Amino acid sequence: MLGTLLNILDGISYGMIIFPATGVFTGLGGVGVSMFFVSAIISQLVYSVGGSGFAGANGSMMIEVVPFFHILANDIANQIGYENKREIIATTIVSFALSSLLTGLTFFLLGALRLGSLIGFFPRHILVGCIGGVGVFLIITGLVVSTRMDDDEFTLSLSTLKFLVLNLHNLTLWVPALALAVVLRLITHKFHHQLIFPLYFIAIPIIFYIVVAAARLNLGKLRETGWVFDMETADDPWWQFYTFFDFRATRWGVLWSTLPTQFALLFFNILHPPLNVPALAVSINHDVDTDKELVGHGYSNLLAGVFGTVPNYLVYVNTLLFYRVGGDSRVAGFMLAGLTVVLLFAGTAFISYIPVMVVGALIFVLGIDLVKEALWDTRHRVNRTEYITIASIMICMTIWDFVIGVLFGIVVSCFFFVIQSSRRQSIRALHTGETVMSTVRRPGSHRAFVREASKQTTVMRLQGFLFFGTITRVEGQMRTLVDGPEWHDNPVRFLILDLSLVAGVDMSAAEAFVRVQRLLSAKQVILVFCGFNAETPIGRALRSVDLLEMEGVELFSAFNDALEWTENAYLRVWFQSQKVETRSIALPGRQDDIVFGDDIVSTPRRSRLLEAGWRTIARDHSPELPLSDNPELYVTLVKAFSSYDEVSQALFAPLGAYLERMTLPEGFVLWTQDDASDGLYLIESGVLRAVYHLAAHTPDTEESMVAGTLAGELSALSESTRNATCVVERPAVVWKLSIESLRRMETEHAEMAKTLVKLILKAAKVDYDILLSALAARH
Numbered sequence: 001m002l003g004t005l006l007n008i009l010d011g012i013s014y015g016m017i018i019f020p021a022t023g024v025f026t027g028l029g030g031v032g033v034s035m036f037f038v039s040a041i042i043s044q045l046v047y048s049v050g051g052s053g054f055a056g057a058n059g060s061m062m063i064e065v066v067p068f069f070h071i072l073a074n075d076i077a078n079q080i081g082y083e084n085k086r087e088i089i090a091t092t093i094v095s096f097a098l099s100s101l102l103t104g105l106t107f108f109l110l111g112a113l114r115l116g117s118l119i120g121f122f123p124r125h126i127l128v129g130c131i132g133g134v135g136v137f138l139i140i141t142g143l144v145v146s147t148r149m150d151d152d153e154f155t156l157s158l159s160t161l162k163f164l165v166l167n168l169h170n171l172t173l174w175v176p177a178l179a180l181a182v183v184l185r186l187i188t189h190k191f192h193h194q195l196i197f198p199l200y201f202i203a204i205p206i207i208f209y210i211v212v213a214a215a216r217l218n219l220g221k222l223r224e225t226g227w228v229f230d231m232e233t234a235d236d237p238w239w240q241f242y243t244f245f246d247f248r249a250t251r252w253g254v255l256w257s258t259l260p261t262q263f264a265l266l267f268f269n270i271l272h273p274p275l276n277v278p279a280l281a282v283s284i285n286h287d288v289d290t291d292k293e294l295v296g297h298g299y300s301n302l303l304a305g306v307f308g309t310v311p312n313y314l315v316y317v318n319t320l321l322f323y324r325v326g327g328d329s330r331v332a333g334f335m336l337a338g339l340t341v342v343l344l345f346a347g348t349a350f351i352s353y354i355p356v357m358v359v360g361a362l363i364f365v366l367g368i369d370l371v372k373e374a375l376w377d378t379r380h381r382v383n384r385t386e387y388i389t390i391a392s393i394m395i396c397m398t399i400w401d402f403v404i405g406v407l408f409g410i411v412v413s414c415f416f417f418v419i420q421s422s423r424r425q426s427i428r429a430l431h432t433g434e435t436v437m438s439t440v441r442r443p444g445s446h447r448a449f450v451r452e453a454s455k456q457t458t459v460m461r462l463q464g465f466l467f468f469g470t471i472t473r474v475e476g477q478m479r480t481l482v483d484g485p486e487w488h489d490n491p492v493r494f495l496i497l498d499l500s501l502v503a504g505v506d507m508s509a510a511e512a513f514v515r516v517q518r519l520l521s522a523k524q525v526i527l528v529f530c531g532f533n534a535e536t537p538i539g540r541a542l543r544s545v546d547l548l549e550m551e552g553v554e555l556f557s558a559f560n561d562a563l564e565w566t567e568n569a570y571l572r573v574w575f576q577s578q579k580v581e582t583r584s585i586a587l588p589g590r591q592d593d594i595v596f597g598d599d600i601v602s603t604p605r606r607s608r609l610l611e612a613g614w615r616t617i618a619r620d621h622s623p624e625l626p627l628s629d630n631p632e633l634y635v636t637l638v639k640a641f642s643s644y645d646e647v648s649q650a651l652f653a654p655l656g657a658y659l660e661r662m663t664l665p666e667g668f669v670l671w672t673q674d675d676a677s678d679g680l681y682l683i684e685s686g687v688l689r690a691v692y693h694l695a696a697h698t699p700d701t702e703e704s705m706v707a708g709t710l711a712g713e714l715s716a717l718s719e720s721t722r723n724a725t726c727v728v729e730r731p732a733v734v735w736k737l738s739i740e741s742l743r744r745m746e747t748e749h750a751e752m753a754k755t756l757v758k759l760i761l762k763a764a765k766v767d768y769d770i771l772l773s774a775l776a777a778r779h
Contacts, residue, residue, distance in 0.1 A: 016142055016229075016351070016359055018310065019092075020070050023077060023575040024085040029229070031241040035309045037240075037344045041337050043312040045680065046300040048333030057162035060652050065311065067137045068265040069096065069401045070259055079254045090249040093241065093252035095258055100312075101305030102262060107313075108298025125378075126409040127271050129393030132374025133405050136398045138367030142181075146174035148226045154556070156399065157553065166449045166713065173226055177360030184365055201358060208355045222382075229351050231358075245308060248736045264403040265311075272406070273297055276416075362709060374391070385416040418469050426462055427477060428468040428501060433457030433535050435493075438563035439774045440588055441767050443708030444643020446571060452612035453570035456493035456605055458564075463501040475512045491605045493551045494523050494566045499560045500531030504540040512543050521552045528554045530562035560774060564588060565772060574613040588687045588704035588729065606719040616670065630656040633735060636684045639708025644762040645755075654749055655756070658741040662734050670726040671712065680716035680740035686732025690724040703771060704729065713760050720750045 017026040073092045080088050092332075110116055144154055147163075147170045164170055184200050212219070223230040277293045288446030291397055297313050304312055374390055382390070389412050396406030405742040433454025439554055442450065458481055462474065481492055513527075521526050533547060534539040534555060556562040567646050633656055637647050659682070664670070670681070673693055681688075685707045692701040703713050704725070715722050716739060746753040 006651070008658060012508040013350050014689065016199075017066055017145065017363070017500075018069050018096075020073050024088050025073060025077075028089075031244070033351065034238045034241050034344065037340055038307060039304045039309040041101075041340050041344065042303050042307060042309070043300040043314075043335055044337040044340065046296060046303065047314070048330045048337065064264060066141075066269060067397075068099075068261060068268065069310070071261050071402055072096070072099075072265075075258055076151055076254055077615065079257065079759060080389045085476055086246065087249045087251055089244045090246040091251045091255055094247070094250050095245045095255055095262070095306045096310050097305050098255070098434060099262055099265055099305075100301050100310060102266050103311040104298045104301030104303075104305055106266060106270055106298075107273070107294045107301055109208060109559055110289045111294030111296075111298060114291045116273075116294050124125040125382055125390055126393065126406075128374050128378060129390040129409050130268060130397070130402075132394040132405060133368025133397030133402065135367045135372075135374060136394055137402075138363050138370065139357075140398075142177060142360050142363040142367055143174050146177045146226075146356060146362060148173075148356075169225070173356070173362065177357040179362050181364035184361070184479055186366060188675035192447040193580070196489045199590050200541070200735075201362060204358050204361065205355055205629060208357070227352055227356060238347060243306060258711050261403050264406050267406065269311055277314060280744050305696050309751060384447050385420065388424060389413055419440060419686075421465065421467070421469050424464055424470065424599070425642055426464050426466060426474050427460060428463040429459070429461040431459050433459060433496075433566065435564065436563065436773065437770050438560050438567055439711040439771055441703060441704040441705040441711075442568065442705075443639040444641070444763070444766070445639070446706075446708070447766070447770075448616040448643060449574065449612055450570060453574075453609050454567065455492060456608065457496060457566050457572075458492050458494070459498065460494045461498040461501065465503045465506075466509035467504075467506040471509040472510045475516055478516045479519060482525055487523075492523075493605050494528055494569075495520060496528045496530060496562050496566065497557075498531045498562075499529060500559060502531070502538060505538050510545045510547060511706075513542065514547050514550075517550055517553060521550075524552075526552050526554060528556065528562050528566065530559045533557050564704070566771075570609060573609060574617060577610065577613070588689070588706060598688060614748075621731065631659075632684055632733075633659065633682075636708060640682060640710060640763060641759040644759055647759075648755075651755060654752065658745045659735040659737055660741075662736055664728045664732045664734060666728055666731050668728040670728065671722050672725045673722055675722045675762075677712065677719060678721060678737065679736050679741070680713040681711040682735040682737070683709050683711060684735060686728065686734075687730040688726055688732060688734075689729040690726045692724045701775060709762060709767070710763055713764050717757065717760065 015036035016029040018032035019028040072095050076091045077088045123593060188196055222228045229471055273294060277288060301311050392412055393405050393409040395475060396408045415537060434451055480486060495676050517527050571587060641647050683705055688705040688711050690703045
């Protein structure tokens with residue numbers, strides 16, 4: 001019963017202010033109440049029958065939309081002319097029904113297409129700012145209702161201030177209502193029982209009439225002086241508002257001109273259910289389907305439009321109160337609808353006995369709550385720009401117009417979003433290839449050369465959305481690399497841009513990359529993109545400006561592939577300079593020939609590559625010395641271990657008796673992850689590829705192993721299961737040292753076994769350090 005009384009009291013308050021209290025709309029308070037009750041009955045029946053997951057859900061119109069109805073009514077009256085009362089009211093009533101139809105259709109489509117979650121992408125602080133603007137409007141409306149002044153008379157001026165403050169009679173009309181609202185909020189600040197709110201507003205008229213009876217005051221005089229509502233049409237039947245529908249008197253051109261306001265009202269309407277429904281579900285610990293709720297809201301609003309009344313939707317506060325006082329079943333929903341029907345048929349004559357301060361206090365309470373929610377509750381929850389947006393929307397709505405306020409909020413939010421996004425760092429990391437290497441296992445001398453040569457590789461990892469606000473810093477940093485002091489100290493050969501963490505690229509950013517590529521091309525720097533495919537949105541954005549087709553631009557889907565390709569390019573250049581047939585050198589990955597375009601010794605970059613090669617590969621190169629009848633084995637041992645220690649021919653002479661030479665075809669699976677270890681492999685030629693499946697929801701990590709490296713060494717030495725799957729990528733020749741042979745060697749040639757295990761562990765440490773650094777570079 002208390003929930004029903006609160007809903008009825010809300011209906012009276014909302015209905016009394018649906019129409020502006022001025023001009024041709026004077027005396028339509030009862031019509032507004034009837035329209036509200038019809039809409040509430042429709043929504044309560046639809047939700048109770050099955051349109052809502054909340055049993056007995058309480059649907060009604062939110063008071064926040066009242067300003068939009070005032071804008072519609074005033075615009076229509078101004079365009080038609082106040083002397084045409086019939087046309088104004090007819091067009092206004094039709095516009096209210098049209099808003100219900102538009103709202104219902106939108107709700108239904110959002111729910112049917114399961115798009116309810118899209119509303120969550122809209123900035124919450126814009127809605128908060130709109131709510132705060134409505135709160136200011138309600139406080140103004142409370143003053144207007146309490147003092148019985150016309151809407152048009154209220155302006156933010158000194159004359160209005162004098163009318164409200166210096167006129168003693170007016171002061172005694174609105175101050176008690178505001179005081180009652182403040183007292184209620186002080187009470188509810190300390191006590192949180194749900195029954196306080198309805199009991200408080202039930203007690204106000206009781207106390208009022210006790211005072212009237214005790215003082216023997218004349219009720220008619222109280223109506224004349226503004227203490228009690230004076231309803232000129234109080235005896236009109238509830239269906240009176242249907243008599244105002246006159247399609248012949250409706251000005252359709254004027255109705256068409258109100259569509260911007262209708263769409264603003266629609267925008268405000270559709271934001272509430274996706275926010276109210278989940279919040280209510282949490283409050284009452286009840287799971288619901290938001291899309292189903294939107295379909296139910298669609299049906300109820302379409303029916304409301306057909307029946308010629310205002311929009312409706314589930315109201316969080318009222319429904320929560322209704323649940324907590326026992327209205328948690330469909331029967332309760334039908335009872336609420338039934339009591340509302342009884343009240344509707346009883347007519348609006350009882351409104352003429354309601355004290356104005358009751359409605360004024362309720363409007364003040366709601367206005368204060370909304371302003372507090374917008375300005376006070378958000379002071380530590382939003383950042384400075386969001387708070388400025390909220391306050392500016394409220395000011396704009398109060399001074400100018402609600403529609404302008406909504407549009408202003410959207411524009412300001414976009415402006416601040418661009419500023420905030422521009423301040424975010426788009427360059428996640430910037431380093432050289434010396435610190436980030438690919439997961440390819442190479443001979444120690446090759447790896448040392450690659451580490452030296454990769455100082456000419458710069459890796460730039462980008463993040464976020466690249467647009468005109470963020471690309472400026474990125475472009476500036478790339479220009480600095482090739483056009484400044486850094487270029488003379490550290491000339492760059494490859495610039496790798498990793499876009500795996502980039503959400504998107506707009507046209508301005510794509511064109512900035514084109515400008516940078518022209519500069520890089522002049523410096524003979526190759527631009528390497530990675531982290532996306534050509535058919536992804538990022539790829540299409542870069543292809544739209546023909547960037548990926550430009551000479552000197554390469555694209556790899558994975559960051560490791562890009563690193564591997566640049567490292568192979570350095571090795572290929574070195575071996576070509578030494579007149580070595582590069583096809584005999586195992587280089588994994590894509591085998592494109594890189595033509596750097598400058599002579600081998602004519603530039604600092606070429607000179608540094610040559611110096612690095614002489615310090616590393618040439619220094620560790622050993623001639624092919626015979627080792628018994630296995631010269632290939634000794635050459636492989638030198639490649640694998642000469643960077644860590646001296647490989648003694650005499651010491652390792654007996655090693656061939658413990659190894660098995662195997663020729664493996666392409667695609668051969670050497671072992672699979674979690675298999676038991678059967679030994680380790682020394683690669684003489686070809687390429688093996690290990691695939692690490694680390695976790696269910698993370699991408700696999702791949703590691704290539706070329707001639708002169710080891711495979712499966714740690715699992716063999718520890719006799720543990722394999723931690724990866726190993727496949728032959730290119731036809732390979734390997735030397736297998738089984739676990740049994742290793743144990744036999746430890747007994748028969750202990751010194752050789754000890755030295756071999758020591759070299760294996762040194763090589764394994766370097767390999768796994770690089771693998772771990774590659775994994776860490778993903779983040």
